[in-house]
Amino acid sequence: MKKIILSILLSFIIVTILLLLAILYLNKTYIPTKAKAYLIESIEKNIDYKADIADLKLSLTKGITIKNLTLYKDTPEEFFLSTEEINLIVLFWPLFKKTIIIPSASINNAHLDLKRNQDGSLNLPKIQSKKNDTNFSFFIKKIAINDSAITFIDNSLKLPLEKKITAINSTITLSILKNISLKTTATINEKSNIAINGAFTPDTNMIKLKTKIDQLDLKDYTQYLQLEKLNIEKSLLSDAALNTVIDLNQKTIGLDSSLKKIKAQLKINNINTSITSALNLKLSYDLTTKEISYYNCLIKPESVQIEGIPKLDKLSLSNGEVTVSNNKALIKEVFLNYKNNLIKIEGEITNITERSLNLHLNSQNIDLSSINHLFIDKLQNISIFGNIIIDTLIKGKFDSIDNIFFNGSIITDNTNIAFTENNIDFNDIKGKILFTKNSLSWDNLNCLFKEKTLTSKGDLKDFQYPNINTNIKYSNFDIDTSLNVVDKAINIGKLSIKAFDSILETNGIIKLDKNNFFKVKSNLNLNLENLKTILPEVKVFQTLPLKGSIKLILDCNGPFKTPRLWQAKATGESKSIKINNITLSDLSMFYLQEEKLIKSLQLKANLYSGNIALDTIADLNQKEMPFNAFLSMHSVDIEELKNDTPIKDKTLAGTLNLEANSSGNLTGLADLRSKSLVEIKNGYLWGFNPLRKLADAISIISLDDIIFKEASGNFSIQNQKVYTDNLSLNSDELDIFLEGTIDFKGALDMLASIQAKESIQKSKNLSSILMSALGEITKVKISGTVNKPKTSVMPSVPTRNIVDNLKGIFNFD
Numbered sequence: 001m002k003k004i005i006l007s008i009l010l011s012f013i014i015v016t017i018l019l020l021l022a023i024l025y026l027n028k029t030y031i032p033t034k035a036k037a038y039l040i041e042s043i044e045k046n047i048d049y050k051a052d053i054a055d056l057k058l059s060l061t062k063g064i065t066i067k068n069l070t071l072y073k074d075t076p077e078e079f080f081l082s083t084e085e086i087n088l089i090v091l092f093w094p095l096f097k098k099t100i101i102i103p104s105a106s107i108n109n110a111h112l113d114l115k116r117n118q119d120g121s122l123n124l125p126k127i128q129s130k131k132n133d134t135n136f137s138f139f140i141k142k143i144a145i146n147d148s149a150i151t152f153i154d155n156s157l158k159l160p161l162e163k164k165i166t167a168i169n170s171t172i173t174l175s176i177l178k179n180i181s182l183k184t185t186a187t188i189n190e191k192s193n194i195a196i197n198g199a200f201t202p203d204t205n206m207i208k209l210k211t212k213i214d215q216l217d218l219k220d221y222t223q224y225l226q227l228e229k230l231n232i233e234k235s236l237l238s239d240a241a242l243n244t245v246i247d248l249n250q251k252t253i254g255l256d257s258s259l260k261k262i263k264a265q266l267k268i269n270n271i272n273t274s275i276t277s278a279l280n281l282k283l284s285y286d287l288t289t290k291e292i293s294y295y296n297c298l299i300k301p302e303s304v305q306i307e308g309i310p311k312l313d314k315l316s317l318s319n320g321e322v323t324v325s326n327n328k329a330l331i332k333e334v335f336l337n338y339k340n341n342l343i344k345i346e347g348e349i350t351n352i353t354e355r356s357l358n359l360h361l362n363s364q365n366i367d368l369s370s371i372n373h374l375f376i377d378k379l380q381n382i383s384i385f386g387n388i389i390i391d392t393l394i395k396g397k398f399d400s401i402d403n404i405f406f407n408g409s410i411i412t413d414n415t416n417i418a419f420t421e422n423n424i425d426f427n428d429i430k431g432k433i434l435f436t437k438n439s440l441s442w443d444n445l446n447c448l449f450k451e452k453t454l455t456s457k458g459d460l461k462d463f464q465y466p467n468i469n470t471n472i473k474y475s476n477f478d479i480d481t482s483l484n485v486v487d488k489a490i491n492i493g494k495l496s497i498k499a500f501d502s503i504l505e506t507n508g509i510i511k512l513d514k515n516n517f518f519k520v521k522s523n524l525n526l527n528l529e530n531l532k533t534i535l536p537e538v539k540v541f542q543t544l545p546l547k548g549s550i551k552l553i554l555d556c557n558g559p560f561k562t563p564r565l566w567q568a569k570a571t572g573e574s575k576s577i578k579i580n581n582i583t584l585s586d587l588s589m590f591y592l593q594e595e596k597l598i599k600s601l602q603l604k605a606n607l608y609s610g611n612i613a614l615d616t617i618a619d620l621n622q623k624e625m626p627f628n629a630f631l632s633m634h635s636v637d638i639e640e641l642k643n644d645t646p647i648k649d650k651t652l653a654g655t656l657n658l659e660a661n662s663s664g665n666l667t668g669l670a671d672l673r674s675k676s677l678v679e680i681k682n683g684y685l686w687g688f689n690p691l692r693k694l695a696d697a698i699s700i701i702s703l704d705d706i707i708f709k710e711a712s713g714n715f716s717i718q719n720q721k722v723y724t725d726n727l728s729l730n731s732d733e734l735d736i737f738l739e740g741t742i743d744f745k746g747a748l749d750m751l752a753s754i755q756a757k758e759s760i761q762k763s764k765n766l767s768s769i770l771m772s773a774l775g776e777i778t779k780v781k782i783s784g785t786v787n788k789p790k791t792s793v794m795p796s797v798p799t800r801n802i803v804d805n806l807k808g809i810f811n812f813d
Helices: 002-046 093-097 219-225 528-534 539-543 638-642 689-697 758-762 766-773 799-810
Strands: 050-059 063-072 079-082 085-091 099-108 111-116 137-140 142-154 161-174 180-188 192-201 206-214 230-247 252-268 271-286 291-307 314-318 321-325 328-338 341-351 356-363 382-397 404-419 424-436 439-449 452-461 467-474 477-485 489-499 502-511 517-527 546-559 567-579 582-594 597-607 610-619 626-637 653-665 668-684 708-718 721-730 734-743 748-756 778-784 789-794
Touching: 002 050, 161 219, 489 528, 517 528, 528 539, 528 546, 597 626, 626 638, 638 653, 653 708
Parallel strands: 099 137, 099 142, 111 142
Antiparallel strands: 050 063, 063 079, 063 085, 079 111, 085 099, 142 161, 161 180, 180 192, 192 206, 206 230, 230 252, 252 271, 271 291, 291 314, 291 321, 314 328, 321 328, 328 341, 341 356, 356 382, 382 404, 404 424, 424 439, 439 452, 452 467, 467 477, 477 489, 489 502, 502 517, 517 546, 546 567, 567 582, 582 597, 597 610, 610 626, 626 653, 653 668, 668 708, 708 721, 721 734, 734 748, 748 778, 778 789
8 A cells, every 4th residue: 555655656746847847848948939939929910919028937836927918009118008927827638629728817917008099099909800720719717907007098088088097906707607707996096996896698698787986086087078168176976886787789788876975066157066965877878879868867965055156155055856867857855045045946957958947946034134235236325134935936948047037926024125325214015026037016015114104016127128117105195107227227208206286297317327317307286385294304394384386397407416517497387375474476487507507597476466576597607606686576565465474463554666686606695695675655664563663762753644655775685684774764744764784683783863844843742743843863773683673762952952943833932
């Protein structure tokens, strides 16, 4: 037994030595010379690349070892493929049956340089159709690719793409049932990890792959999508699983993928979008037509941030689902967040290639203070706050804003608008506003304005060239407007304002330039009593009683902010008006302003059996705007006039004539100057307070029957005082001469000179006799005010003269 074992062992040793000697011989002689050359020749015969092999060896452990195989076109330095080492385990006994069986092959540290040319072709070697003269059959069990790399350059793109895939470790196994399985791991650009498990079944001619990808930047690959307006600045794919089925019979590729997280930064027309989302994608791709025949993509956005939309700061989308399939996208309960205002979005994009959409947007309680800049950024001193609810349907093609159409409603609740410069507030605005892309309409929109309810209805059409029709009711006001805006101008077709029983109707144009040039025509029927309520802030209307109606027609144009440059013409008429109870009847007015001049301001009216006329001109070229005015009054019955004044219980009579020339500045009355002539015929004037006080001062005279046949005098106004030095009151009994001043506050500073006439001596009244004895003149100082005058007599006649006069009167010595 020992001899048998020894013989076997000895035989094994001898065979081994012989085999080693054979391998040594082959490695020293045959393989380096003939086998190596034959292998290179065989490679070059089957492909159109040149081949280099640094070394070819045979060993008992590694089998056939090929060192530094290089395939190249022109020079080895510009190689297509280079390998550090290829090991082939070959079973030798099948060689005798002309069968090459390789149980295991390994390729170590291989580097493939793959290029795509500008015409789209690849630099892959062309397999030459060579007849197999040796009739050897070939079978390989397992191929292992270890620590290898691929450099891929695509020059067919606008921006050439270069990617380097490293740390490639792959195993390809042929099972007994002739299924080919694949296991591969690799790293792309030292950042992205990829793992592929797959199998090919020849019976069905199908390839099935399961791929896992982590941290893959998709940015550079988006060029293949050929979206010219889309710029993807960053796109990171994390934790993705892809199931792929390639049917070589049907020539289709089916994909079922689950992408747990995609992060991307996109830019379209200066709009930046940042996306974090999960995604499930299914699709079928036809290799023959090179088209996607079916796809279904479910997107679950975790966070979408959008920046760069005009007037908007930032938008965000979250929650919900977006399903894209067969050129259609469905959106379900996606929430848009803008400045903490949530809007729910639901709907569909019905044709993605044509970018058609049909969306429903619904919001709850949008805070206006956070979005008012969107629609009033060109208006100043306006503050809008409160809440609104928006419900909107959007349809159209989103390739351009011109192709998008929408309609919906805005419900206001506790909304407020404040014009801060004018301190005007509209509070608690309630109602419903209907809108489309280019119009607004509303009915029964109401609010509180100065603690009273304001109601409005109307519509606005064409936001680019607005056409506005509105009706506003507020207290005793009813306002109708119809206007449109074209080429930076407001065309007023109608502006009708009814206030109590007054009405203003206007039409014209206002240009929206720096001067706001306007041209309007207006008709006004004004009840003067309404001014007190219409303009409560104007104090003069609160204190000055006004009654009657007046009709005015105005034609005016010029820069709105510069009244002195206006061109204006106005006419007016009234049957009767009262100003502080003074009645003017058959009133007519005329106003003409042009070339920076008030060429005419005329007023004519009947006044208490007489008439009054005012004619004024002014120079608006000068800063102070000086004016000249001429006032005339003729045949005015003083007794009729005083009946409409607070002194109607006084005894006054006579006929008044007045002519006055005045000048001054429209900017103020401090420099007012005037000269006038006053004349009174057959006047009984003792009811006038200063004269009554004067009569009291010289009460020794009986004045009840004295009528001034004539009263006249010249007056002037200067330094806010009325001056006279020759006011005379003439009667048969005596003459009164007045000189002095009355200021604008009614203060008196006057001197009265009284002269008795001969006719007073014929009176049997003792006081008249004594007055006659006083001599020629008595002087009285008048002070105080018009309402409360004060007098003091200034004696100036010697006693001797008084005695002499008395002797003459009574005819004794």
